[in-house]
Amino acid sequence: MASAEETIKELEVLIRARYPLIYLRTYEEERVEQIVARIGKERDKVVYCWSISRGIYPQGAPLQSKKAKDQATSEPGPALDAVLDSMENAIYIFKDFHPFMNDPVIVRKLREVAHALKASYKTLVLISPEIKIPVELEKDLTVVDFPLPGYEELETLLDQTIKEVNEHTEIKIDPTRIPKELIVKAALGLTLSEAENVFAKTLVMGGRLDAKDIPTILSEKEQIIRKSGMLEYYSAREKFSEIGGLDLLKDWLKKRSLAFSEKAKRFGLPYPKGILLLGVQGCGKSLCAKAVSQLWRLPLLRFDVGRVFSSLVGSSEENMRRAVRIAESVAPAILWIDEIDKAFSGIESSGMADGGTTSRVLGYFITWLQEKTSPVFVIATANNIKHLPPELMRKGRLDEIFFVDLPNARERQEIIRIHLIKRGRDPANFDLEALSRASAGFSGAEIEQGIISALFDVFEKGQELNNLAIETAFKATVPLSKTMKEDIDRIREWCETRARKASLDEKEEGIGGRRVEL
Numbered sequence: 001m002a003s004a005e006e007t008i009k010e011l012e013v014l015i016r017a018r019y020p021l022i023y024l025r026t027y028e029e030e031r032v033e034q035i036v037a038r039i040g041k042e043r044d045k046v047v048y049c050w051s052i053s054r055g056i057y058p059q060g061a062p063l064q065s066k067k068a069k070d071q072a073t074s075e076p077g078p079a080l081d082a083v084l085d086s087m088e089n090a091i092y093i094f095k096d097f098h099p100f101m102n103d104p105v106i107v108r109k110l111r112e113v114a115h116a117l118k119a120s121y122k123t124l125v126l127i128s129p130e131i132k133i134p135v136e137l138e139k140d141l142t143v144v145d146f147p148l149p150g151y152e153e154l155e156t157l158l159d160q161t162i163k164e165v166n167e168h169t170e171i172k173i174d175p176t177r178i179p180k181e182l183i184v185k186a187a188l189g190l191t192l193s194e195a196e197n198v199f200a201k202t203l204v205m206g207g208r209l210d211a212k213d214i215p216t217i218l219s220e221k222e223q224i225i226r227k228s229g230m231l232e233y234y235s236a237r238e239k240f241s242e243i244g245g246l247d248l249l250k251d252w253l254k255k256r257s258l259a260f261s262e263k264a265k266r267f268g269l270p271y272p273k274g275i276l277l278l279g280v281q282g283c284g285k286s287l288c289a290k291a292v293s294q295l296w297r298l299p300l301l302r303f304d305v306g307r308v309f310s311s312l313v314g315s316s317e318e319n320m321r322r323a324v325r326i327a328e329s330v331a332p333a334i335l336w337i338d339e340i341d342k343a344f345s346g347i348e349s350s351g352m353a354d355g356g357t358t359s360r361v362l363g364y365f366i367t368w369l370q371e372k373t374s375p376v377f378v379i380a381t382a383n384n385i386k387h388l389p390p391e392l393m394r395k396g397r398l399d400e401i402f403f404v405d406l407p408n409a410r411e412r413q414e415i416i417r418i419h420l421i422k423r424g425r426d427p428a429n430f431d432l433e434a435l436s437r438a439s440a441g442f443s444g445a446e447i448e449q450g451i452i453s454a455l456f457d458v459f460e461k462g463q464e465l466n467n468l469a470i471e472t473a474f475k476a477t478v479p480l481s482k483t484m485k486e487d488i489d490r491i492r493e494w495c496e497t498r499a500r501k502a503s504l505d506e507k508e509e510g511i512g513g514r515r516v517e518l
Contacts, residue, residue: 003147003150004146004147004148004149004150004153005150007144007145007146007147008035008039010144011024011035011036011039011144012039012042014123014142014144015039015043015045015091015123016043018117018118018120018121018123019123019142020113020114020115020116020117020118020122020123020124020140021110021113021114021117021124021126021137021140021141021142022123022124022125022126022141022142022144023126023128023131023133023141023142023143023144024125024126024127024128024144024146025128025129025130025131025143025144025145025146026127026128026129026145026146027129027191028146028148028191028192028193029095029127030192030193031149031191031192032093032127032146033047033049033059033093033127036059036091036093036125037059037060039091040059040090040091043089044089045089045090045091045121045123046058046088046089046090046091047059047090047091047092047093048090048091048092048093049092049093049094049095050073050079050092050093050094050095051094051095051096052074052075052076052096053074054068054069054070054074055069055070055071055072055073055074055079056070056073056079056082056092057069057070059093076094076097076100076103076106077105077106077109079094080106080109080110080113081109083113083117083122083124084112084113084116086122088122089121089122090121090122090123091122091123091125092122092123092124092125093125093127094124094125094126094127095127095128096127096128097126097127097128098126098128098130098131098132099132101132101133101134101137102132102134107134107136107137108136110137110140111136111137111140114137114140114141115140126141131143148188148189148190148191148329149190149191149192149195150188151184151185151188151262153192154184154187154188154190154192154195155180155184157192157195157196157199158178158180158183158184158187158195158199158209159175161196161199161200161203162175162178162209165203171203171207173203173208173209177210178209178210179210179211181261181262182211182214182297183209183211183213183214183217185260185261185332186214186217186218186297187199187217187220188331188332188375189221189224189329189330189331189332189333190220190221190224190330194220194224195220197220198216198217198219198220199217201216201220202216202217214297218297218299221233221299221330221333222235222299224326224329224330225299225301225326225330229307230303230307230308230319230322230323230326231301231302231303231323231326231327231335232301232302232303232304233299233300233301233302234290234293234300234301234302234336235300236290236291236293236294236300237290237294238287238290238291238294239291239294239295240254240291240294240295241418242287242291242418242422243284243287243288243291243418244284244407244411244412244413244414244415244416244417244418244444245284245407245408245410245411245414245415245503246284246288246404246411246502246503247503247504248402248500248501248502248503248504249277249288249402249404249502249503250288252275252400252402253288253292253295254295256272257295257296259271259272260296260298260332260375271332271373271374271375271377272377272399273369273372273377273378273397273398273399274335274369274377274378274379274380274398274399275378275379275380275398275399275400275401275402276340276380276381276382276392276393276398276400276401276402277289277379277380277381277382277402277404277502278381278382278383278385278388278401278402278403278404278491278495278499279383279402279403279404279405279491279495279502280383280404280405280406280443280480280481280488280491281383281443281445281480282443282444282445282446282480283404283405283406283407283443283444283445284404284444285381285404286336286338286381287444288379288404289334289336289338289379289381290336292334292377292379293334296334296377298332298333298334298377299330299333299334300333300334300336301326301327301330301333301334301335301336302336302338303323303327303335303336303337304338305337305340305343305344305361306343307319308320308323308361316357316360316361317357317360317361317364320361320364320365321364324364324365324368327376328372328374328376331374331375331376332375332376332377333375333376333377334376334377334378334379335376335377335378335379336379336381337378337379337380337381338381339381339382339383340380340381340382340388340392341382341383341384341385341386341387341388342384342387344358344362344387344388344389344392362389362391362392366389366391366392366397369392369397369398370396370397378398380392380398384487385490385491385494385495393498400500401495401498401499401500402499402500402501402502403491403492403495403499403500403501403502404502404503405492405501405502405503406441406442406443406481406488407442407443407444407447407503408503409433409436409437409440410436411503412435412436412439412440412442412447413432413433413435413436415444415447415448416430416432416435416436416439416447416451416470417432419447419448419451420451423451423455423465425465430466430467430470431467434467434471435467435470435471435474438470438471438474438475439474441479441481441482442474442477442479442481443479443480443481446477446479446480449477450470450473450474450477451465451470451473453473453476453477454469454470454472454473457469457472457473
């Protein structure tokens with residue numbers, strides 16, 4: 001997506017080239033109105049606005065002014081006639097015109113306006129949050145997606161907010177002590193109005209602006225996600241300290257924790273694209289996605305690809321495009337796609353089963369991964385390599401493919417320690433080595449459930465949790481490494497030469513290269 005500065009230059013060129021009809025997709029009427037007014041002033045053009053409630057009025061006229069309303073032009077037909085009849089060199093901004101694009105009379109009149117304006121110095125700019133273009137107007141309209149404010153605009157807004165607070169309230173804020181980059185980065189993806197509101201909200205709540213206010217700023221993005229219905233905003237509370245093992249994966253992610261900063265951008269670093277986590281169920285793939293959100297202080301958006309598919313022909317592709325646009329609109333962000341292998345499992349038979357819908361949706365998603373320049377980091381998880389489309393795993397679409405295997409002896413000790421602490425027990429009172437041996441071949445999720453099962457057992461007996469109770473619970477558990485041994489061996493064999501390991505290799509008795517002998 002082009003930057004705001006590039007889009008403003010493009011808009012100016014279109015006006016100078018006398019493009020008659022320009023369609024701007026944006027929610028920010030006021031911001032675009034001010035930009036168009038600036039272009040009009042530089043080109044010696046008068047700027048007028050139109051809305052269904054006010055008719056045609058001079059840009060900038062206050063709502064209470066007599067000039068701010070013209071009932072004679074409140075309907076779209078008379079308003080377009082007024083544009084045709086005007087002899088001024090002018091730019092007309094029509095707001096929320098998309099509902100009238102279904103009216104054949106208005107569509108016909110727009111075509112006539114487009115033809116007439118080519119021989120004049122007038123331009124008609126339509127502003128709307130969504131695109132609705134009838135086929136008759138496809139060759140007459142020029143569509144421009146107006147991007148959300150960038151880093152510089154939000155930084156200017158933050159400076160203005162601090163200045164106004166210091167001048168007009170009792171709150172005094174030292175600009176030099178504010179982590180400006182963190183706050184502005186958290187606000188990226190908001191409109192100027194939304195950013196202004198949330199800056200004011202943090203000041204009202206705490207009388208300050210610092211790193212502790214970042215969750216409040218991110219909560220404004222949560223509202224955007226909730227309204228969309230396509231993505232789920234996940235309030236991640238998990239931390240890296242709650243993940244046992246996976247040292248290589250955690251180290252890779254920590255090195256990229258500053259990749260979205262302005263310093264990294266100036267250094268020449270590109271935004272990281274994403275990773276695919278393959279491996280055994282219950283070994284921490286989804287937990288890692290949640291922990292990255294905490295580490296990077298970025299919003300985590302859970303994308304359920306199942307919501308994309310719809311019974312209406314063509315709507316699934318549009319749903320995917322909409323989900324991607326929403327993710328980009330709140331960037332920088334993390335897009336978490338859990339069990340992506342299930343989402344695209346029918347790709348081979350897509351042509352016969354669903355008319356090629358799954359194939360087209362995947363194609364759009366893969367193209368976006370390849371071409372995207374927005375700071376949206378994708379974390380996809382998968383359990384079954386058989387259902388993964390090969391196109392997804394090609395280099396350049398994602399940065400790395402990591403294999404998450406069953407935890408080794410040291411990692412099992414870490415996992416046991418973490419879950420004992422989470423449940424109010426002191427790990428020093430337990431023989432962690434013995435418990436690690438008893439849980440050989442267990443996934444992290446199975447270890448957690450074993451400890452929970454032991455807690456139920458001792459609670460019923462009125463006893464305290466001990467090694468014997470946990471070992472007994474472990475012995476009663478049949479791990480996936482036994483029930484799905486062939487599948488796990490197949491995953492390991494595939495990943496041996498095609499993926500990076502998420503953990504350091506550690507051999508232990510009974511386990512060679514982390515191949516469990518059961």
